[in-house]
Amino acid sequence: MTHQTLDFGPIHLQREDREPAPYMLSGHKAYVLATTNGALDPLGAEHLVGEMGGLWVHPVKFADGWYTVIHQDETATAMTSCEHFEGRMSDATLHFRHNQLTVARTDVMAEDAAALFGLLQVSNIGTEVWQGAISMVLRVNIRPSWFSGWERGQTLLREEQGLVTAYDSDWQGRWGLAYGSPESPNDVLIAQDGAKDTVELRYEVTIEPGATRRWEFLLTADHQHGHDAARQLWASLAGQGAQILAAKRERYAEIAWGGVQLETPDPDINHEYALAKLNLHMLWADYAPYLPGYFLAGVPEYPQLFGCDTTYSVPGATAAGFTQQTKSALQLLADRARMACGRVPHEITTNGRTFNPGNTQETPQFALAAWDYVRWSGDLAFLREMYPLCREGVMEYVGGLWDFDGDGYPWGDAMVERTGMGALKLDSACYLYAAWRVLGEMAAILERPEAEQYRSRANDWRGRFERDWWLPDQHLYADSLHSDLQPQLDGHWTQVVPVQLGIARPERAEQVLDELHRSFTNEYGLMHTRGEEARVWTLGTGLLALADVRYGRTSAAVEQLHHIALTTHNGMLGAFEELIPAGLCFMQLWSAAMYVQCVVEGFLGLDPLAHAHQLTIRQSLPPDWPSLALRNVQIGKHRLDIRATTAGCEIHHRAGQHPLHLRYGIRSTNLASYQPVGAATTPVSLETVHDGTLLCFDLRSASSVSISITGDQATLSIDTLEGGGHEQQGPN
Incomplete structure (x- = not known):
């Protein structure tokens, strides 16, 4: 069992982990995923099963991680049963105990370099001199990311004066790492742990009673210029671990408590808002030249660039001050959409391949997100750049391929990825209507003659929507329509979409909210499907909070926010998860972003x-x-x-x-x-x-x-x- 704590300014969380919890140490060029016990436990259940943990410099993984070994009397004991995991968001310290020794290892990722520091401290709290050896073992695992289309070769390692470099034989000069310490080890041992290579830096030590020994370890990696570039980066950073740790802690404090600052009478809301900003910062990545500047959708499973995850997060992220980051992510999606005739993709792998070309609602959602960014930023150059793409995607791609009869009820998959529904989905129809509305706003600003055509189309749709989708005996909208416009109700969470977007008539919106709170929610928020799937996503619960505020149900909205923030007490303390109270990705983009949006655009009404x-x-x-x-x-x-x-x-x-x-x-x-x-x-x-x-x-x-x-x-x-x-x- 590991005692996990988060101590970050006034935020103090703690929990006993009977099972190891995952955690993330983030930088903009790389991240580490590991578990709170200090062991190299497998992470990932859906994509690279068991391989999503470790040091990633996307689109390449370089190592599973590292751990400390204590050698005494011909016995080697790995420090893989952490007693106290001390998280700080910016870094983490793992505390171990072995007989008369205490071991504390603080790991921190450099903010803008693919560099992981480990600051190791071993103290003798006994009354006798301790003699033995202390090792830091790195398990090397160089492999490409999920669906990269790349093959890997053999991992080759070389040691020179205590510094170890490694590279892939098929990618020499491209993929490489460097690992070492400013204090040269007594021995460097290269071995194997199963099918994976290990590098052990061993130090023979004598520690007097009450004394402490300290080491700095540094792992660097490069996915463009190989182990030579990694070695150069290592040489430029070695010995700076303490300074980088201090600077990172200061930077994270500024992000949480500076910038756009919130103050409410509820200290939990204030703290959760600060954590949401930190989550957004931690999920920001720049993996140039493959994906330069975007938000990871979630870890461990979804470090890819996602369409809907990004678009849902734009209002909150921009309001929280992540303006340039939001713009960059939208531009990446736009680049892909231009090559797909306006179709906005659902999922792009971390080396830039299109895995899922986009569900029906994704292209209209992009238009809404582009407009949200312009509303907050005033960036008219961006608007002029994006308007032709949004028009093409909404009017020609969606209109021509999925809404060929022109009724505004497009065919195809949408946010609910379930079989057995009608061909026309509620959320796709609502987002298409909303996209027409924002296209009208965009066109008016740009003095385009088609502005009134969008408004006319939207007004016509609004008149038909209530007739075609409303189910008066259920006080709900149909989840889908069949091709003959026959309605079908399955009870999915997307009931909230026409209410949150302000599409539903006010009296019907109130009826839908009454029914959602009566039969669609449980103790954690809005269930995925009434009567069938009780799992609760932060996305639906966040949309319900926004809908509640729109119709004056502010106490209910606060309750939904606390449901979302409950996830920060599970898994990695301080991280907003994908499911409530826990599950799937342990840090999820839209969870944090929608929390911010509900406070700023909801309660404050900006x-x-x-x-x-x-x-x-x-x-x-x-x-x-x-x-x-x-x-x-x-x-x-x-x-x-x-x-x-x-x-x-x-x-x-x-x-x-x-x-x-x-x-x-x-x-x-x-x-x-x-x-x-x-x-x-x-x-x-x-x-x-x-x-x-x-x-x-x-x-x-x-x-x-x-x-x-x-x-x-x-x-x-x-x-x-x-x-x-x-x-x-x-x-x-």
Whole structure:
């Protein structure tokens, strides 16, 4: 049994692991997957079975991992039964005990290099001198990634002055590693563990009572220029383990507690939000030239580039400050889609091969994600680049191949990968409608004449959707339609999609939510299929949380978020898993991203149009939250601090080259008038929307606004942040 802890700032989690739990140490060029007991246990149940663990510099694996061995009196004892696994997200320390010796090994991945450091500390806590040998054993395993199409040859190893290099005979000059320590070993032993090569660096030592010996070990790898490049990298980094560890811890603290910062009255939500940002950072990878700059969908099974996993994650990742990373991932998907006549792929292997060319809903989802990125970033150059592709994919590829009758109900597989359904899937139809809507927005910005055609098509679809899909006796929508438009209800989680997207009529949305909470949920969230499959995915549960917020069910949404975050207490502490409470990938992209989205776009209600210098805020706070604050929010070139309360909002416009047009309201609150405070200069207007009223005005950079709402009356005042005078609003 291993005692696992996570100590990261104010976050303290612990659990007793009866079975070894997986964990990840991440860098942007490489990662390590291992287990908390310190043994080289197999990982991976679906793809490379038992081979998904170890050091990966995708698309190549270089080693299964390493472990410490204690030699005394002709007995060798491997340190593979960790007593205490001390996780910190940035790194991990494994604590062992052997007689009078304590062994602590801290492993850390370099942030921007394919380099793994192991900082080993052996202490004599006994009363007698200890004599023997200490070894660090590396199990080499050079092999290509899943469905790479590559063959591998024989692993060849060579030792020179204590530094060991290894390469694949078929890939000499391409795949290679270097392994060693700045302190030269007494012996270097190359052997085999089954069919795999091992390299043992052995040190003869004498340790006095109360004394400690320390070593640094370094493993580097290169998948482009072979063992010579790995050796050069090793030489440039050797001896820097302590500095790299300190820098990595500082970097992770800045990601968690800096950047876009959240403060709520619920410390668990605050901590889970910080962990979600760290998960997003850890899943960001750059495996150039194969896949430069994307988010891993999940580990251990899905380090590939996925279409829907990426598109679902765009709003949350961008809102959390991962703007450039999100753009890069979308551009990679776009590059593939251009070569496939607009079809956005579902799954790209880590060496760039298309494994699954894309389900029907994937191409419309990409258009939504591209628009989400533009909304947050204001990147019109990106919009001009992506619009022709989105138009081709949605209107020509999907329209021509899967929606050939033009009714907006495309054929083909969608998010629910189950047999026996009708040919036309609920989620595909909804995402196609939503894609038409955003194409209309894109075309209008680019002053394209077809903008109105998209809106007209979407309006026609909206009128038919309720007639064709609604099942009044079930208070649900059909999961699928057959080719003759006969509905079929299987009870899949995709019932939430038309509600979350705002497609369902309000009264029917309420009925669907009632039924989902009554018969589709269990103690962990939204089940995959009512009555048949009780497993709970974070994806469906996250969409349910967003739908709950949309219809004012904020307490239920908080409950769903806590369900998602329950996964951070299982497996690797601090990691958002794919299933609730645990299962499949132990760190999953959309789990963390949708958590962020629900807080930022859900409770706080942020809806930016950065290209137009506009931000709509329609807050909907949980009843037991007196306030919610978000600092350093980036809306294009604008930087804001926002603090919402049950009775209003404070907004500080910290930076921006233009005034920011604000549209502010509390969901389901109607305003009849507003009352200015101070001397008036900025025009204010009231805008009526379907479930409330918005207060509309411009806020210049280096200014702040305070809004208070009592009943149907709003009071507001604007002040300069840095030495300026007080601005009053114009007459009502």
